[in-house]
Amino acid sequence: MNEKLRRIEPRRLKGFRDLSGDVVSARERMIAAVRAVYERYGFAPLETPALEFVDCLGKFLPESDQPDAGIFSFRDEDEAWVALRYDLTAPLSRYVAMNINDLPMPFRRYQVGPVWRVEKPGPGRFREFYQFDFDTVGSASMLADAEACMIMSETLEALGVARGDYIIRVNNRKVLNGVLERVARGDTGGGGALDPSVALAILRSIDKLDKVGIEGVEQLLGRGRKDESGAFIKGVELLPEQIRLVRDYLEIRSDSRTGLLSALTGLVEASTVGREGLDELRQIDEALTAGGFGADRVTFDSTVVRGLEYYTGPVFEGALTFEIKDDDGQVRQFGSVFGGGRYDGLVKRFLGREIPATGASIGVDRLLSALTHLGKVSTRTATAPVLVTRLDKTLTAEYQRIASELRDAGINAELYVGTQNIGKQFQYASRSGKVACIVMGSDELGRSEVSIKDLRLGEELSKEVGEDRKRWLEQQPAQATVPRAQLVEHVRGLLRKWG
Protein backbone atom coordinates (compact mmCIF):
# COMPACT_ATOMS: atom_id res chain seq x y z
CA MET A 1 0.00 0.00 0.00
CA ASN A 2 2.71 2.42 1.01
CA GLU A 3 4.76 1.24 -1.87
CA LYS A 4 1.86 1.90 -4.20
CA LEU A 5 1.58 5.45 -2.97
CA ARG A 6 5.25 6.06 -3.51
CA ARG A 7 5.12 4.83 -7.09
CA ILE A 8 5.40 7.47 -9.77
CA GLU A 9 2.55 7.79 -12.17
CA PRO A 10 3.83 7.85 -15.76
CA ARG A 11 2.51 11.05 -17.30
CA ARG A 12 3.21 13.18 -20.30
CA LEU A 13 3.03 16.94 -20.70
CA LYS A 14 -0.07 18.28 -22.37
CA GLY A 15 0.48 18.91 -26.06
CA PHE A 16 3.55 16.67 -26.22
CA ARG A 17 3.55 13.29 -27.91
CA ASP A 18 5.28 9.95 -28.03
CA LEU A 19 5.60 8.93 -31.64
CA SER A 20 5.77 5.28 -32.58
CA GLY A 21 8.24 3.89 -35.07
CA ASP A 22 5.91 3.85 -38.04
CA VAL A 23 5.05 7.53 -37.60
CA VAL A 24 8.67 8.53 -37.17
CA SER A 25 9.64 6.57 -40.27
CA ALA A 26 6.85 8.14 -42.27
CA ARG A 27 7.93 11.58 -41.17
CA GLU A 28 11.52 10.89 -42.10
CA ARG A 29 10.51 9.78 -45.57
CA MET A 30 8.42 12.89 -45.97
CA ILE A 31 11.23 15.14 -44.79
CA ALA A 32 13.63 13.50 -47.24
CA ALA A 33 11.25 14.18 -50.12
CA VAL A 34 10.82 17.82 -49.12
CA ARG A 35 14.54 18.30 -48.64
CA ALA A 36 15.16 17.05 -52.16
CA VAL A 37 12.92 19.77 -53.57
CA TYR A 38 14.50 22.52 -51.47
CA GLU A 39 17.96 21.43 -52.51
CA ARG A 40 16.93 21.34 -56.15
CA TYR A 41 16.50 25.10 -55.83
CA GLY A 42 19.85 25.60 -54.13
CA PHE A 43 18.88 25.85 -50.49
CA ALA A 44 21.44 24.49 -48.02
CA PRO A 45 20.85 23.08 -44.54
CA LEU A 46 21.32 25.03 -41.33
CA GLU A 47 20.90 23.96 -37.73
CA THR A 48 20.48 26.30 -34.82
CA PRO A 49 19.99 25.50 -31.12
CA ALA A 50 16.67 24.74 -29.53
CA LEU A 51 17.33 27.34 -26.83
CA GLU A 52 17.86 31.03 -27.48
CA PHE A 53 18.01 34.18 -25.37
CA VAL A 54 14.52 35.51 -25.09
CA ASP A 55 15.43 38.98 -26.35
CA CYS A 56 16.99 37.44 -29.46
CA LEU A 57 13.71 35.70 -30.15
CA GLY A 58 12.04 39.06 -29.75
CA LYS A 59 9.57 37.74 -27.24
CA PHE A 60 9.90 39.99 -24.23
CA LEU A 61 6.58 41.48 -23.40
CA PRO A 62 6.47 45.20 -23.91
CA GLU A 63 6.32 47.20 -20.66
CA SER A 64 7.58 44.24 -18.70
CA ASP A 65 10.73 42.23 -18.16
CA GLN A 66 8.80 38.99 -18.42
CA PRO A 67 8.92 36.82 -21.54
CA ASP A 68 5.81 36.34 -23.60
CA ALA A 69 3.47 33.80 -22.03
CA GLY A 70 3.26 31.90 -25.28
CA ILE A 71 6.76 30.49 -25.11
CA PHE A 72 8.52 28.02 -22.85
CA SER A 73 11.07 30.07 -20.95
CA PHE A 74 13.16 29.96 -17.82
CA ARG A 75 16.16 31.66 -16.26
CA ASP A 76 19.52 30.03 -16.73
CA GLU A 77 22.25 29.88 -14.08
CA ASP A 78 23.28 33.46 -14.87
CA GLU A 79 19.74 34.69 -14.37
CA ALA A 80 19.34 35.36 -18.08
CA TRP A 81 15.96 34.61 -19.64
CA VAL A 82 16.23 31.82 -22.18
CA ALA A 83 13.49 30.10 -24.13
CA LEU A 84 12.76 27.25 -26.49
CA ARG A 85 12.43 28.53 -30.05
CA TYR A 86 8.82 29.01 -31.14
CA ASP A 87 9.66 29.04 -34.84
CA LEU A 88 12.70 28.74 -37.11
CA THR A 89 12.58 32.25 -38.51
CA ALA A 90 13.62 34.15 -35.40
CA PRO A 91 16.75 31.99 -34.95
CA LEU A 92 17.50 32.48 -38.64
CA SER A 93 17.43 36.24 -38.31
CA ARG A 94 19.72 36.00 -35.27
CA TYR A 95 22.08 33.77 -37.23
CA VAL A 96 22.12 36.11 -40.20
CA ALA A 97 22.80 39.09 -37.97
CA MET A 98 25.74 37.30 -36.32
CA ASN A 99 27.26 36.23 -39.63
CA ILE A 100 26.21 38.98 -41.98
CA ASN A 101 29.75 39.66 -43.19
CA ASP A 102 30.58 36.08 -44.03
CA LEU A 103 27.40 34.85 -45.61
CA PRO A 104 27.00 34.74 -49.36
CA MET A 105 24.09 36.96 -50.27
CA PRO A 106 21.42 36.12 -51.07
CA PHE A 107 21.66 33.51 -48.35
CA ARG A 108 19.39 30.53 -48.86
CA ARG A 109 18.96 27.94 -46.17
CA TYR A 110 16.49 25.30 -45.13
CA GLN A 111 15.94 24.02 -41.64
CA VAL A 112 13.77 21.30 -40.15
CA GLY A 113 13.17 20.59 -36.53
CA PRO A 114 10.89 20.86 -33.55
CA VAL A 115 9.57 24.15 -32.21
CA TRP A 116 7.66 24.74 -29.00
CA ARG A 117 4.73 26.95 -28.11
CA VAL A 118 2.54 27.27 -25.04
CA GLU A 119 -0.82 27.05 -26.73
CA LYS A 120 -4.01 25.19 -26.15
CA PRO A 121 -3.58 21.85 -27.91
CA GLY A 122 -6.35 20.72 -30.21
CA PRO A 123 -6.84 18.27 -33.06
CA GLY A 124 -3.62 18.51 -35.05
CA ARG A 125 -2.23 21.16 -32.70
CA PHE A 126 0.57 20.43 -30.30
CA ARG A 127 2.99 22.23 -28.04
CA GLU A 128 5.95 20.53 -29.64
CA PHE A 129 5.80 20.17 -33.40
CA TYR A 130 7.96 20.11 -36.47
CA GLN A 131 8.44 22.87 -38.99
CA PHE A 132 10.36 22.68 -42.21
CA ASP A 133 11.37 26.13 -43.51
CA PHE A 134 13.21 27.52 -46.44
CA ASP A 135 14.12 31.19 -46.69
CA THR A 136 15.99 33.55 -48.94
CA VAL A 137 17.70 36.35 -47.03
CA GLY A 138 19.22 39.39 -48.70
CA SER A 139 17.13 39.67 -51.83
CA ALA A 140 14.36 42.17 -52.30
CA SER A 141 13.51 40.71 -55.68
CA MET A 142 10.03 39.36 -56.26
CA LEU A 143 11.73 36.51 -58.04
CA ALA A 144 12.52 35.08 -54.60
CA ASP A 145 8.85 35.28 -53.62
CA ALA A 146 7.74 33.74 -56.88
CA GLU A 147 10.22 30.94 -56.39
CA ALA A 148 8.88 30.35 -52.91
CA CYS A 149 5.45 29.76 -54.43
CA MET A 150 6.85 27.42 -57.04
CA ILE A 151 8.72 25.46 -54.40
CA MET A 152 5.60 25.14 -52.27
CA SER A 153 3.74 23.81 -55.26
CA GLU A 154 6.47 21.40 -56.26
CA THR A 155 6.90 20.19 -52.72
CA LEU A 156 3.26 19.25 -52.35
CA GLU A 157 3.32 17.47 -55.67
CA ALA A 158 6.53 15.67 -54.76
CA LEU A 159 4.70 14.39 -51.70
CA GLY A 160 1.97 12.94 -53.84
CA VAL A 161 -0.67 15.64 -53.52
CA ALA A 162 -2.25 15.80 -56.95
CA ARG A 163 -2.61 19.04 -58.83
CA GLY A 164 -6.07 20.24 -58.00
CA ASP A 165 -5.96 18.77 -54.51
CA TYR A 166 -4.05 21.78 -53.30
CA ILE A 167 -3.71 25.46 -54.12
CA ILE A 168 -1.09 28.07 -53.33
CA ARG A 169 -2.80 31.36 -52.53
CA VAL A 170 -0.90 34.61 -52.72
CA ASN A 171 -1.70 38.08 -51.51
CA ASN A 172 0.31 41.15 -50.56
CA ARG A 173 0.24 42.91 -47.24
CA LYS A 174 0.84 46.15 -49.08
CA VAL A 175 -2.44 45.71 -50.91
CA LEU A 176 -4.14 45.06 -47.60
CA ASN A 177 -2.49 48.18 -46.19
CA GLY A 178 -3.72 50.12 -49.17
CA VAL A 179 -7.26 49.11 -48.31
CA LEU A 180 -6.70 50.00 -44.68
CA GLU A 181 -5.50 53.42 -45.75
CA ARG A 182 -8.73 53.97 -47.56
CA VAL A 183 -10.69 52.73 -44.58
CA ALA A 184 -8.85 55.27 -42.47
CA ARG A 185 -9.35 58.36 -44.55
CA GLY A 186 -11.53 60.15 -47.06
CA ASP A 187 -14.40 57.75 -47.24
CA THR A 188 -15.42 58.56 -43.69
CA GLY A 189 -14.45 62.18 -43.70
CA GLY A 190 -11.90 61.21 -41.06
CA GLY A 191 -8.31 61.16 -42.16
CA GLY A 192 -4.83 60.13 -41.15
CA ALA A 193 -3.71 56.62 -40.44
CA LEU A 194 -5.57 54.00 -38.51
CA ASP A 195 -4.57 53.25 -34.98
CA PRO A 196 -2.23 50.22 -35.29
CA SER A 197 -4.37 48.16 -32.94
CA VAL A 198 -7.43 48.91 -35.04
CA ALA A 199 -5.58 47.94 -38.21
CA LEU A 200 -4.56 44.69 -36.54
CA ALA A 201 -8.10 44.03 -35.41
CA ILE A 202 -9.36 44.51 -38.95
CA LEU A 203 -6.80 42.08 -40.33
CA ARG A 204 -7.70 39.57 -37.64
CA SER A 205 -11.34 39.83 -38.60
CA ILE A 206 -10.55 39.34 -42.28
CA ASP A 207 -8.47 36.31 -41.38
CA LYS A 208 -11.59 34.71 -39.92
CA LEU A 209 -13.45 34.83 -43.21
CA ASP A 210 -13.08 31.09 -43.72
CA LYS A 211 -14.57 30.35 -40.37
CA VAL A 212 -17.35 32.88 -39.95
CA GLY A 213 -18.18 33.88 -43.51
CA ILE A 214 -18.59 37.34 -44.94
CA GLU A 215 -21.54 38.14 -42.64
CA GLY A 216 -19.47 37.15 -39.63
CA VAL A 217 -16.61 39.38 -40.73
CA GLU A 218 -19.00 42.28 -41.08
CA GLN A 219 -20.28 41.70 -37.55
CA LEU A 220 -16.73 41.52 -36.24
CA LEU A 221 -15.86 44.77 -37.96
CA GLY A 222 -18.98 46.42 -36.60
CA ARG A 223 -20.63 45.89 -33.28
CA GLY A 224 -19.39 42.42 -32.57
CA ARG A 225 -20.56 38.89 -32.88
CA LYS A 226 -22.08 36.21 -30.73
CA ASP A 227 -20.76 32.73 -31.47
CA GLU A 228 -22.73 29.54 -30.99
CA SER A 229 -21.34 28.95 -27.52
CA GLY A 230 -22.96 32.23 -26.54
CA ALA A 231 -19.71 34.08 -26.02
CA PHE A 232 -19.74 37.61 -27.34
CA ILE A 233 -16.79 38.80 -29.39
CA LYS A 234 -16.28 42.49 -29.23
CA GLY A 235 -16.36 44.21 -32.61
CA VAL A 236 -13.99 46.74 -34.11
CA GLU A 237 -16.78 49.36 -34.18
CA LEU A 238 -16.13 50.53 -37.73
CA LEU A 239 -18.64 52.76 -39.47
CA PRO A 240 -20.94 51.15 -42.06
CA GLU A 241 -19.12 52.88 -44.95
CA GLN A 242 -15.81 51.50 -43.72
CA ILE A 243 -17.22 48.01 -43.39
CA ARG A 244 -18.63 48.21 -46.89
CA LEU A 245 -15.20 49.06 -48.21
CA VAL A 246 -13.70 45.97 -46.61
CA ARG A 247 -16.57 43.88 -47.87
CA ASP A 248 -16.15 45.15 -51.41
CA TYR A 249 -12.50 44.27 -51.19
CA LEU A 250 -13.12 40.77 -49.87
CA GLU A 251 -15.65 40.01 -52.57
CA ILE A 252 -13.16 40.55 -55.34
CA ARG A 253 -12.35 37.18 -56.85
CA SER A 254 -10.89 36.01 -60.08
CA ASP A 255 -9.79 32.73 -61.58
CA SER A 256 -6.83 34.38 -63.21
CA ARG A 257 -4.03 36.22 -61.48
CA THR A 258 -4.06 39.17 -63.86
CA GLY A 259 -7.83 39.25 -63.59
CA LEU A 260 -7.60 39.74 -59.84
CA LEU A 261 -5.00 42.46 -60.27
CA SER A 262 -7.19 44.48 -62.61
CA ALA A 263 -10.17 43.99 -60.35
CA LEU A 264 -8.19 45.30 -57.40
CA THR A 265 -6.80 48.30 -59.20
CA GLY A 266 -9.80 50.54 -58.71
CA LEU A 267 -9.89 49.89 -54.97
CA VAL A 268 -6.29 50.49 -54.06
CA GLU A 269 -4.67 52.60 -56.72
CA ALA A 270 -5.33 55.73 -54.74
CA SER A 271 -2.87 54.42 -52.18
CA THR A 272 0.88 54.47 -52.72
CA VAL A 273 1.52 51.23 -50.82
CA GLY A 274 -1.48 49.70 -52.50
CA ARG A 275 -0.06 50.42 -55.94
CA GLU A 276 3.30 49.10 -54.84
CA GLY A 277 1.65 45.92 -53.66
CA LEU A 278 -0.13 45.41 -56.95
CA ASP A 279 3.08 46.00 -58.83
CA GLU A 280 4.87 43.38 -56.75
CA LEU A 281 2.12 40.88 -57.43
CA ARG A 282 2.40 41.67 -61.11
CA GLN A 283 6.10 40.80 -61.00
CA ILE A 284 5.32 37.57 -59.18
CA ASP A 285 2.75 36.68 -61.81
CA GLU A 286 5.25 37.23 -64.58
CA ALA A 287 7.84 35.03 -62.91
CA LEU A 288 5.29 32.32 -62.22
CA THR A 289 4.02 32.39 -65.77
CA ALA A 290 7.54 32.27 -67.16
CA GLY A 291 8.22 29.31 -64.88
CA GLY A 292 5.18 27.50 -66.21
CA PHE A 293 3.10 27.78 -63.03
CA GLY A 294 -0.50 28.43 -63.96
CA ALA A 295 -3.44 29.51 -61.81
CA ASP A 296 -4.31 25.87 -61.22
CA ARG A 297 -1.26 25.78 -58.95
CA VAL A 298 -0.66 29.33 -57.73
CA THR A 299 -3.52 31.77 -57.49
CA PHE A 300 -3.94 35.32 -56.20
CA ASP A 301 -6.45 35.70 -53.42
CA SER A 302 -7.22 38.99 -51.73
CA THR A 303 -8.52 37.32 -48.58
CA VAL A 304 -5.20 35.82 -47.51
CA VAL A 305 -3.82 37.61 -44.45
CA ARG A 306 -1.43 35.25 -42.61
CA GLY A 307 0.49 36.03 -39.43
CA LEU A 308 -0.05 39.49 -38.20
CA GLU A 309 3.20 40.79 -36.85
CA TYR A 310 6.03 40.75 -39.25
CA TYR A 311 5.02 40.23 -42.86
CA THR A 312 5.77 43.25 -44.97
CA GLY A 313 5.00 42.22 -48.54
CA PRO A 314 3.75 39.17 -50.40
CA VAL A 315 2.19 36.47 -48.23
CA PHE A 316 1.38 32.97 -49.38
CA GLU A 317 -0.17 29.82 -48.09
CA GLY A 318 -0.52 26.32 -49.40
CA ALA A 319 -3.83 24.69 -48.61
CA LEU A 320 -5.15 21.22 -49.22
CA THR A 321 -8.50 21.49 -50.89
CA PHE A 322 -9.88 18.00 -50.49
CA GLU A 323 -11.99 16.87 -47.58
CA ILE A 324 -11.46 13.83 -45.47
CA LYS A 325 -13.50 11.95 -42.94
CA ASP A 326 -11.88 11.71 -39.56
CA ASP A 327 -12.21 8.81 -37.14
CA ASP A 328 -15.71 9.86 -36.10
CA GLY A 329 -16.85 10.09 -39.70
CA GLN A 330 -16.90 13.87 -39.41
CA VAL A 331 -15.99 15.74 -42.58
CA ARG A 332 -12.90 17.80 -42.01
CA GLN A 333 -10.75 20.06 -44.09
CA PHE A 334 -7.04 20.20 -43.64
CA GLY A 335 -6.70 23.73 -44.83
CA SER A 336 -3.39 25.49 -44.66
CA VAL A 337 -0.33 23.26 -44.30
CA PHE A 338 2.27 25.56 -45.73
CA GLY A 339 2.68 29.28 -45.15
CA GLY A 340 5.05 32.12 -45.62
CA GLY A 341 5.77 35.54 -46.91
CA ARG A 342 8.18 38.41 -47.08
CA TYR A 343 9.51 39.90 -43.86
CA ASP A 344 11.93 42.70 -44.54
CA GLY A 345 12.14 43.93 -40.98
CA LEU A 346 13.22 40.93 -38.95
CA VAL A 347 16.97 41.40 -38.92
CA LYS A 348 16.63 45.10 -38.23
CA ARG A 349 16.37 44.68 -34.49
CA PHE A 350 19.91 43.29 -34.50
CA LEU A 351 21.63 45.40 -37.15
CA GLY A 352 19.61 48.56 -37.27
CA ARG A 353 19.16 48.24 -40.98
CA GLU A 354 16.69 46.23 -42.97
CA ILE A 355 17.69 42.99 -44.62
CA PRO A 356 15.03 41.78 -47.02
CA ALA A 357 13.94 38.19 -46.57
CA THR A 358 11.25 35.86 -47.76
CA GLY A 359 10.43 32.24 -47.20
CA ALA A 360 7.89 29.65 -46.20
CA SER A 361 7.32 26.97 -43.64
CA ILE A 362 5.64 23.58 -43.67
CA GLY A 363 3.56 22.42 -40.75
CA VAL A 364 5.13 18.97 -40.90
CA ASP A 365 2.75 17.21 -38.55
CA ARG A 366 -0.41 18.52 -40.15
CA LEU A 367 0.79 17.73 -43.62
CA LEU A 368 1.91 14.28 -42.54
CA SER A 369 -1.48 13.55 -41.05
CA ALA A 370 -3.10 14.74 -44.29
CA LEU A 371 -0.84 12.51 -46.36
CA THR A 372 -1.65 9.60 -44.12
CA HIS A 373 -5.35 10.16 -44.75
CA LEU A 374 -4.62 10.40 -48.45
CA GLY A 375 -2.87 7.05 -48.27
CA LYS A 376 0.32 8.61 -49.54
CA VAL A 377 2.44 7.29 -46.72
CA SER A 378 2.41 3.73 -45.60
CA THR A 379 2.49 3.31 -41.86
CA ARG A 380 2.62 -0.43 -41.50
CA THR A 381 6.00 -1.30 -42.92
CA ALA A 382 8.31 -2.81 -40.34
CA THR A 383 11.93 -1.73 -40.52
CA ALA A 384 12.72 -5.36 -41.17
CA PRO A 385 9.96 -7.01 -43.19
CA VAL A 386 11.14 -10.55 -42.50
CA LEU A 387 11.22 -12.50 -39.26
CA VAL A 388 13.40 -15.59 -39.03
CA THR A 389 11.59 -17.71 -36.49
CA ARG A 390 13.22 -20.17 -34.17
CA LEU A 391 11.09 -23.26 -34.26
CA ASP A 392 13.75 -25.49 -32.82
CA LYS A 393 16.06 -23.54 -30.55
CA THR A 394 18.86 -26.06 -31.05
CA LEU A 395 19.04 -24.96 -34.69
CA THR A 396 19.75 -21.36 -33.75
CA ALA A 397 23.10 -21.26 -35.54
CA GLU A 398 21.30 -22.27 -38.73
CA TYR A 399 18.73 -19.50 -38.21
CA GLN A 400 21.50 -16.97 -37.77
CA ARG A 401 22.93 -18.07 -41.11
CA ILE A 402 19.57 -17.60 -42.77
CA ALA A 403 19.20 -14.12 -41.32
CA SER A 404 22.68 -13.17 -42.49
CA GLU A 405 21.99 -14.52 -45.93
CA LEU A 406 18.94 -12.31 -46.23
CA ARG A 407 20.77 -9.26 -44.92
CA ASP A 408 23.66 -9.86 -47.30
CA ALA A 409 21.10 -9.89 -50.08
CA GLY A 410 19.92 -6.47 -48.96
CA ILE A 411 16.80 -7.67 -47.16
CA ASN A 412 16.31 -6.42 -43.61
CA ALA A 413 15.74 -9.46 -41.47
CA GLU A 414 15.11 -9.89 -37.79
CA LEU A 415 16.03 -13.04 -35.92
CA TYR A 416 13.50 -13.87 -33.23
CA VAL A 417 15.39 -13.45 -29.96
CA GLY A 418 12.48 -14.16 -27.65
CA THR A 419 11.83 -17.45 -25.94
CA GLN A 420 8.27 -18.29 -26.83
CA ASN A 421 6.86 -21.01 -29.00
CA ILE A 422 6.27 -20.76 -32.73
CA GLY A 423 2.64 -19.66 -32.39
CA LYS A 424 3.68 -16.65 -30.35
CA GLN A 425 6.42 -15.92 -32.82
CA PHE A 426 3.88 -15.62 -35.62
CA GLN A 427 1.79 -13.39 -33.44
CA TYR A 428 4.81 -11.24 -32.77
CA ALA A 429 5.59 -11.02 -36.48
CA SER A 430 2.04 -10.13 -37.33
CA ARG A 431 1.80 -7.40 -34.73
CA SER A 432 5.08 -5.80 -35.61
CA GLY A 433 4.12 -5.45 -39.26
CA LYS A 434 6.27 -8.15 -40.78
CA VAL A 435 5.59 -9.34 -44.29
CA ALA A 436 7.04 -12.81 -44.06
CA CYS A 437 8.27 -15.43 -41.61
CA ILE A 438 10.97 -17.95 -42.32
CA VAL A 439 10.32 -21.33 -40.75
CA MET A 440 12.74 -24.24 -40.71
CA GLY A 441 12.51 -27.27 -38.50
CA SER A 442 14.36 -30.54 -38.72
CA ASP A 443 12.01 -31.64 -41.53
CA GLU A 444 13.03 -28.80 -43.81
CA LEU A 445 16.65 -28.96 -42.73
CA GLY A 446 16.85 -32.61 -43.65
CA ARG A 447 15.56 -31.87 -47.14
CA SER A 448 17.57 -28.65 -47.54
CA GLU A 449 14.38 -26.64 -47.66
CA VAL A 450 12.85 -23.66 -45.91
CA SER A 451 9.23 -22.73 -45.38
CA ILE A 452 8.20 -19.17 -46.02
CA LYS A 453 4.97 -17.86 -44.59
CA ASP A 454 3.20 -14.98 -46.28
CA LEU A 455 1.70 -13.15 -43.33
CA ARG A 456 -0.34 -10.68 -45.30
CA LEU A 457 -1.89 -13.36 -47.47
CA GLY A 458 -2.52 -15.39 -44.37
CA GLU A 459 -4.28 -12.46 -42.81
CA GLU A 460 -6.57 -12.10 -45.80
CA LEU A 461 -7.30 -15.81 -46.10
CA SER A 462 -7.89 -16.10 -42.37
CA LYS A 463 -11.23 -14.37 -42.77
CA GLU A 464 -12.53 -17.71 -43.99
CA VAL A 465 -10.87 -20.02 -41.50
CA GLY A 466 -14.20 -20.80 -39.90
CA GLU A 467 -14.66 -23.86 -37.74
CA ASP A 468 -12.44 -26.21 -39.65
CA ARG A 469 -9.17 -25.11 -38.18
CA LYS A 470 -7.62 -28.58 -38.31
CA ARG A 471 -7.76 -28.76 -42.08
CA TRP A 472 -6.69 -25.12 -42.34
CA LEU A 473 -3.56 -25.83 -40.35
CA GLU A 474 -2.69 -28.85 -42.47
CA GLN A 475 -3.07 -27.01 -45.75
CA GLN A 476 -1.32 -23.79 -44.77
CA PRO A 477 -2.37 -21.98 -47.95
CA ALA A 478 -0.27 -18.94 -47.10
CA GLN A 479 2.94 -20.90 -46.72
CA ALA A 480 5.35 -22.26 -49.29
CA THR A 481 8.21 -24.68 -48.87
CA VAL A 482 11.09 -24.09 -51.27
CA PRO A 483 14.64 -25.33 -51.71
CA ARG A 484 16.99 -23.51 -49.41
CA ALA A 485 18.84 -22.11 -52.43
CA GLN A 486 15.72 -20.26 -53.51
CA LEU A 487 15.20 -18.54 -50.15
CA VAL A 488 16.28 -15.06 -51.16
CA GLU A 489 14.54 -15.18 -54.48
CA HIS A 490 11.25 -16.25 -52.95
CA VAL A 491 11.40 -13.62 -50.21
CA ARG A 492 12.12 -10.96 -52.79
CA GLY A 493 9.01 -12.03 -54.64
CA LEU A 494 6.90 -11.61 -51.53
CA LEU A 495 8.34 -8.18 -50.78
CA ARG A 496 7.65 -7.07 -54.33
CA LYS A 497 4.12 -8.37 -54.08
CA TRP A 498 3.35 -6.37 -50.93
CA GLY A 499 5.16 -3.26 -52.09
Add this chain to the structure above:
RNA sequence: GCCGGGGUAGCUCAGUUGGUUAGAGCGUCUGACUGUGGAUCAGAAGGGCGAGGGUUCGAGUCCCUCCCCCGGUACCA
Protein backbone atom coordinates in the same frame (compact mmCIF):
# COMPACT_ATOMS: atom_id res chain seq x y z
C1' G B 1 -8.63 32.84 -20.75
C1' C B 2 -14.13 32.37 -21.54
C1' C B 3 -18.79 29.28 -22.53
C1' G B 4 -20.80 24.34 -22.63
C1' G B 5 -20.39 18.85 -21.79
C1' G B 6 -17.88 15.08 -19.31
C1' G B 7 -14.39 11.93 -15.86
C1' U B 8 -16.77 4.18 -13.35
C1' A B 9 -11.57 -1.95 -15.69
C1' G B 10 -6.45 -1.08 -21.25
C1' C B 11 -10.95 0.69 -24.57
C1' U B 12 -16.49 1.79 -25.15
C1' C B 13 -20.01 2.25 -21.69
C1' A B 14 -24.26 0.43 -17.85
C1' G B 15 -25.02 1.38 -12.79
C1' U B 16 -32.88 2.15 -10.39
C1' U B 17 -35.56 7.58 -5.60
C1' G B 18 -27.91 7.01 -1.70
C1' G B 19 -28.36 0.51 0.86
C1' U B 20 -25.27 -5.82 1.08
C1' U B 21 -18.56 -8.48 -1.72
C1' A B 22 -19.30 -2.37 -8.52
C1' G B 23 -21.25 -4.83 -13.91
C1' A B 24 -21.25 -5.82 -19.59
C1' G B 25 -18.98 -5.97 -24.39
C1' C B 26 -14.33 -5.54 -26.67
C1' G B 27 -9.22 -6.17 -25.67
C1' U B 28 -5.39 -8.81 -22.74
C1' C B 29 -3.53 -13.39 -20.70
C1' U B 30 -3.93 -18.89 -20.18
C1' G B 31 -5.61 -23.57 -22.00
C1' A B 32 -8.00 -26.92 -25.75
C1' C B 33 -3.80 -26.63 -30.09
C1' U B 34 3.90 -27.96 -26.89
C1' G B 35 5.49 -27.09 -36.06
C1' U B 36 2.08 -22.37 -37.05
C1' G B 37 -0.70 -15.46 -35.75
C1' G B 38 -5.92 -14.46 -37.63
C1' A B 39 -11.53 -18.71 -36.30
C1' U B 40 -14.18 -21.34 -32.16
C1' C B 41 -14.78 -22.81 -27.11
C1' A B 42 -13.46 -22.66 -21.85
C1' G B 43 -11.22 -20.07 -17.97
C1' A B 44 -8.41 -16.11 -15.54
C1' A B 45 -6.40 -11.51 -14.37
C1' G B 46 -7.76 -6.44 -14.08
C1' G B 47 -11.15 -1.04 -11.35
C1' G B 48 -13.07 0.60 -5.84
C1' C B 49 -15.68 4.65 -9.27
C1' G B 50 -10.44 11.85 -11.37
C1' A B 51 -8.38 14.05 -6.31
C1' G B 52 -9.52 16.06 -1.58
C1' G B 53 -13.12 17.49 1.91
C1' G B 54 -18.29 17.42 3.72
C1' U B 55 -23.52 15.46 4.70
C1' U B 56 -25.24 10.48 6.26
C1' C B 57 -25.96 4.61 10.13
C1' G B 58 -24.39 4.08 4.95
C1' A B 59 -22.12 7.70 -1.30
C1' G B 60 -20.16 5.81 -7.94
C1' U B 61 -24.87 8.01 -6.68
C1' C B 62 -26.14 14.44 -2.66
C1' C B 63 -22.98 19.28 -1.49
C1' C B 64 -18.17 22.15 -1.87
C1' U B 65 -13.13 22.87 -3.78
C1' C B 66 -9.45 21.55 -7.09
C1' C B 67 -7.45 18.64 -11.32
C1' C B 68 -7.95 16.56 -16.02
C1' C B 69 -10.41 15.39 -20.78
C1' C B 70 -13.79 16.73 -24.95
C1' G B 71 -16.42 20.52 -28.00
C1' G B 72 -16.85 25.75 -29.19
C1' U B 73 -14.52 30.54 -28.79
C1' A B 74 -10.40 33.96 -28.02
C1' C B 75 -5.06 34.29 -28.68
C1' C B 76 -1.51 32.22 -32.12
C1' A B 77 5.13 35.08 -33.56
